Amino acid sequence: MLVPVSVAPMQVLLVEDNQIDASVVLGRMRHFADMRFHWVESLAGCLAFLSVHRVDALLLDLNLGDGAGTALIDAVRAAAQGAAIVILTGNDDEETGLLSLRHGCQDFLVKGRTDGPLIRQTILHSILRHRLDQARLAAEEKARQGEQLAAMILHTAPEAMLVIDADDKVIRANAHAAALFGHGPEALLGKPLPILVPDLPADAGETVGLRRDGGFFPIQVRVGALHFGDESYRVVSIQDLTARKVAEAESRLHGEIFTHAQEGVLVTDTSGTILSANPAFCRMTGYELDELVGSPSGFLRSGRHPDDFYGDMWEVLHRDGHWSGEICNRRRDGDVIPQWVSISAVRDANGSVGNYVGVYMDISALKRHEEALRHMAHHDALTGLPNRLLLADRLDVALAKARRTGKMVAVAYVDLDGFKPVNDRLGHHVGDSVLIQAGRRLLDSVAADDTVARLGGDEYVLVMQDLDDDQQCRQRLSQVLTAMAEPMRFTDEDSAISITASIGAALYPNDDADPDTLLRHADRAMYQAKQEGRNRFAMFDPQLDLQGTLRRNTMKSVRLALEDGQFVLFYQPKVNMRLGTVVGAEALIRWLHPERGLLPPAEFLPLIEDDSLDLAIGEWVTRSSLAQMAAWKRAGAVIPVSVNVAASHLLSNDFAGRLAEILAEFPDVPPRMLQLEVVETAALEDIGRAREVLEACRALGVSVALDDFGTGYSSLTYLRHLPIDTLKIDRSFVLNLPDDADDLTIVRGVIVLAAGFGRDVLAEGIEKTEHGDMLLELGCELGQGYRIAPPMPAGDFLGWLAAWQPEESWCKPSA
Structure with missing residues (x-):
């Protein structure tokens, strides 16, 4: 089975205080899986982010509220x-x-003139240009280091070394x-090697040396080739074996220091370019020697140290000529x-620095325990409670x-009522005591396995x-309110402070959201408790919140967007991987929101299901797709297009009749070029009605595909009776195909099933070359996915079509 190689996406930080501009950029870059975008709105936010995270590139607006121009x-x-x-x-x-380019930046982009591919290409070119500039500067220094390198190696070697011409x-x-040989260092120069080592092995071995006084002594010799320019030399390292003959154990230890040293040795020039590394260093980092030589030593950086760490290190090196300390580096894996x-x-x-030599010891075993302790130390300095970082880990667990x-988890957001007046009136020392006592009371009010964290x-x-139901959650929250309302006493026994709390809670899995969303929902419920009078709790209701307010607002916005022409269609190619041909495209709706940028269908279509608006959008998609096919046909390209049909639309009154009317509006487009994609669950809502409608559609000439096959019931009876031309394997089975045996079995079964029923089969979600390799091996030749191409605007499709080439492994003849 092929094993995929996971490539981490490049980290890009967008620094933009205009939310609309930021939304446009983030929306255009949403579909590029090789880049992960982060957004901050100020210089302060940028500096705070960079102090914690490492990024490969920044998109920087030169006019921020707290910084601008070259100073920014x-x-x-x-x-x-x-x-x-x-x-x-x-x-x-x-x-x-x-x-800005003259001031050290790598490139610039003009707002309003950039699309996603241009932004992505500019970022990639900027990163490459930046790295090439660094490598070029380092390479210019390399040519003059040969002689100094030889002298340095000899100087630092722990044994006798000769260089022979x-x-x-x-x-x-x-x-x-x-x-060793009884000569002065200068007296050895010019002497023939046989005078010192009469019988030199070809590369390594034991032989004898000849001292100045004529005495022979046993030596261990290793011979290595050394090249400077056009000249070739040999480096002979010599170890006296006399002591080993007297004390074998000690001699054996000394004899293997060089060849079996556990310490890694790295040699660089003054700019940090790697000139050499020993085998131990290669084993330690996972790189081959030829991969290391010529690279800047900084490429090993893990990103866990701030820039000033390396600045301080180089300052000490320049001042003292030596530095030692702990560094975290990144291995090849x-x-x-x-x-x-x-x-x-x-x-x-002359006293000038020519090279730097580093000796590296792997202290992973010693640091594992320290790393665990450091992780556990992520607590609030005032109260000793877990902070936001540790809270995130605890919540995930x-x-x-x-x-x-199958138990429930409650995420409760607690805010003290009236804390600010107490803090302002009595002073921060009293305020700190209140915060500490509040934390202790919260800890005393929850179970031992529960978590109390302070966010600030x-x-x-x-x-x-481990909650059984929402009633148990309410009982615990009532206990927390009671405990928090008890008066707090400090040094003066006659004075007491009563501070209550407002609590908002989100209950998982009733609120089936991710950790960050659960926190936001709990925060929203807490503000509801504040508004209802404080000293109480409120439970977040995801059904009422999402299906009520969001649904109404979204439906209103979608209706206006349809009237204003804010929807666009993107097209994702469908190809025959083995033949390397494009067999069509799938039309995918996008909302070009005037404030939020380009929105995917998942953000609005689910909220308008079973509404007349669903039908209107479905007909708009069909009509727009036919118009685009007509435009491509006029340009000389025949590209069939498939459109997704919602269940409510498919089973609506006279769907086939309305489709016939729309097809008649485009007489230049043969109906066979249109394919209807119906999700499996939609087709099964009313199998009899679905069959009648689909047969009527096929009578018009259009073809039918069953989308997301395998995620619903996948009944053979339904498949046998539905008039389906193509089965589409859901992307959820394809993504883990190389690693998940169950998914492999399902995909193989769908392909065999399609062949048995005489249906075509197309796989979605091809995001890696090995996805296509395995599908072709299983007998599926048709596919779509980001490895082939992401969804793209219609204006980009013909350009992509002219340039696209399939993966080489896909086009190989089957065995």
């Missing part, structure tokens, strides 16, 4: 940890963009060699390893446990686990 660029570059910077300028402000004469020797590193500067005869046990100020969060 300087501040961001100082914190960006080597990331590429792309400037966002106004529509008529290219001069500012050019100025092509005439077998000694041209370099270290002090160990001079002492992505794992981060902690290391104890000792770096020394190597100077030439609690939700996972709830999914296993007078805001706390409770994670209460």
